[in-house]
Amino acid sequence: MKKRSLFKNLRQNERELRKTIILDAAVKLFRDNVFNGVGMRDIAAEAGISPATIYRYFPSRDDILAEALLQDINKIEDRLDNMLKNRQITAKDLAIAVVDYFLDNEPTFHMMCHFLTSGTVTPEAKNKFNLIQEYFINMFNMKIKMIAGKNHDVVHTHAFFASIAGVVLTFLHYPGLNKQKKREYMHRLALSIITEGGRLPMPD
Amino acid sequence: MKKRSLFKNLRQNERELRKTIILDAAVKLFRDNVFNGVGMRDIAAEAGISPATIYRYFPSRDDILAEALLQDINKIEDRLDNMLKNRQITAKDLAIAVVDYFLDNEPTFHMMCHFLTSGTVTPEAKNKFNLIQEYFINMFNMKIKMIAGKNHDVVHTHAFFASIAGVVLTFLHYPGLNKQKKREYMHRLALSIITEGGRLPMPD
DNA sequence: ACTTATTGTTCTCCATAGCGAACCATGTTA
DNA sequence: TAACATGGTTCGCTATGGAGAACAATAAGT
Numbered sequence: 371m372k373k374r375s376l377f378k379n380l381r382q383n384e385r386e387l388r389k390t391i392i393l394d395a396a397v398k399l400f401r402d403n404v405f406n407g408v409g410m411r412d413i414a415a416e417a418g419i420s421p422a423t424i425y426r427y428f429p430s431r432d433d434i435l436a437e438a439l440l441q442d443i444n445k446i447e448d449r450l451d452n453m454l455k456n457r458q459i460t461a462k463d464l465a466i467a468v469v470d471y472f473l474d475n476e477p478t479f480h481m482m483c484h485f486l487t488s489g490t491v492t493p494e495a496k497n498k499f500n501l502i503q504e505y506f507i508n509m510f511n512m513k514i515k516m517i518a519g520k521n522h523d524v525v526h527t528h529a530f531f532a533s534i535a536g537v538v539l540t541f542l543h544y545p546g547l548n549k550q551k552k553r554e555y556m557h558r559l560a561l562s563i564i565t566e567g568g569r570l571p572m573p574d
Numbered sequence: 575m576k577k578r579s580l581f582k583n584l585r586q587n588e589r590e591l592r593k594t595i596i597l598d599a600a601v602k603l604f605r606d607n608v609f610n611g612v613g614m615r616d617i618a619a620e621a622g623i624s625p626a627t628i629y630r631y632f633p634s635r636d637d638i639l640a641e642a643l644l645q646d647i648n649k650i651e652d653r654l655d656n657m658l659k660n661r662q663i664t665a666k667d668l669a670i671a672v673v674d675y676f677l678d679n680e681p682t683f684h685m686m687c688h689f690l691t692s693g694t695v696t697p698e699a700k701n702k703f704n705l706i707q708e709y710f711i712n713m714f715n716m717k718i719k720m721i722a723g724k725n726h727d728v729v730h731t732h733a734f735f736a737s738i739a740g741v742v743l744t745f746l747h748y749p750g751l752n753k754q755k756k757r758e759y760m761h762r763l764a765l766s767i768i769t770e771g772g773r774l775p776m777p778d
Numbered sequence: 779a780c781t782t783a784t785t786g787t788t789c790t791c792c793a794t795a796g797c798g799a800a801c802c803a804t805g806t807t808a
Numbered sequence: 809t810a811a812c813a814t815g816g817t818t819c820g821c822t823a824t825g826g827a828g829a830a831c832a833a834t835a836a837g838t
Contacts, residue, residue, distance in 0.1 A: 418580045585825090629818080
């Protein structure tokens with residue numbers, strides 16, 4: 371391998387690093403504030419640059435959101451790996467863990483919902499998010515397979531995740547309950563769905 | 575301190591790093607070949623870039639030479655520090671050490687001579703070299719003071735260094751002697767100058 | 779309803795860097 | 809002496825990355 375590309379590679383690394391600085395600034399702000407209250411000018415100020423410069427590195431604000439979301443997903447993966455290593459866990463444990471993660475990382479949940487619901491995202495950012503979602507579902511499915519065994523079907527992973535997401539979405543800002551009560555109630559709902567399949571107590 | 579300058583600082587560091595790559599390539603070639611046989615195109619090839627690009631970082635070839643020389647001087651300083659730390663050394667030891675350094679690092683000696691003799695160096699490079707020379711003499715004088723004591727005069731440092739440089743210059747390519755013989759003879763000359771002040775064996 | 783702010787994004791301008799080709803002076807050769 | 813080669817340096821062009829100002833659309837205030 372010739373060193374002919376050393377300079378060019380260096381340049382590439384430098385660019386990645388600068389991109390990371392911007393992304394870190396954004397993630398920091400997303401973590402501390404409601405994400406749709408964080409504007410491009412805030413991110414620029416945090417990173418110490420001009421708003422226009424951000425567009426040299428990211429095509430749109432939504433693209434930054436997607437990247438931030440991807441970082442969160444990697445954190446989730448780490449967390450899941452730790453769970454699976456430390457002890458024999460059940461589907462119930464997993465469900466509760468997912469609920470807790472969303473409640474402890476509301477910005478992440480908000481961003482996810484943003485991509486899942488908003489019709490104003492550019493096609494590029496939407497594509498990016500779709501890839502991320504696919505990656506996440508795949509990863510999550512792998513973990514579940516380790517609990518459920520070989521003959522596990524992806525459909526169940528989809529159902530599992532979607533139902534929990536729905537629980538959080540529906541009751542996150544439910545009035546009349548404090549944070550802790552809401553959390554416990556979501557746990558109960560998640561367990562109910564898992565054990566009873568969300569079936570109503572009436573004849574089929 | 576605001577992080578407003580983070581990006582700019584980063585850029586600056588990156589530039590320094592790229593400059594270092596070029597300089598390292600040059601130093602490597604200078605070490606392995608006669609320095610005036612190393613052209614800009616060689617350095618460019620070694621660094622994996624175009625010759626023209628070098629001029630984005632260095633104003634002239636002589637400027638690169640000066641920088642390379644400066645690196646060598648730092649190595650010399652390290653070597654001297656080691657000598658001074660490990661044992662009680664005399665002026666004779668120092669003289670022999672300097673001779674040996676020049677013989678072991680001929681490219682360094684050549685570069686030094688280039689700046690000291692050539693009339694074709696640009697004023698900028700010449701200035702740079704003068705600063706380097708001044709720095710070196712100062713540094714060297716400090717070390718000598720540690721041996722010679724407080725009431726040491728710079729003139730003696732100048733005389734000391736100049737005479738040894740002259741010895742090496744005069745006998746480096748002296749015909750009829752192999753490397754080892756030449757080295758030994760230079761040692762003898764250096765000692766003679768130090769102990770007898772280069773005085774001829776005749777009445778003053 | 780009409781201004782005013784806010785916000786994501788684009789525009790324009792400028793400095794930095796990279797390269798291939800040319801320039802130019804010097805040394806070499808036929 | 810004329811052609812050629814060599815080697816340091818410059819030129820012209822292009823791509824990248826930075827900033828401030830402007831744009832367009834939406835939200836807010838009166």
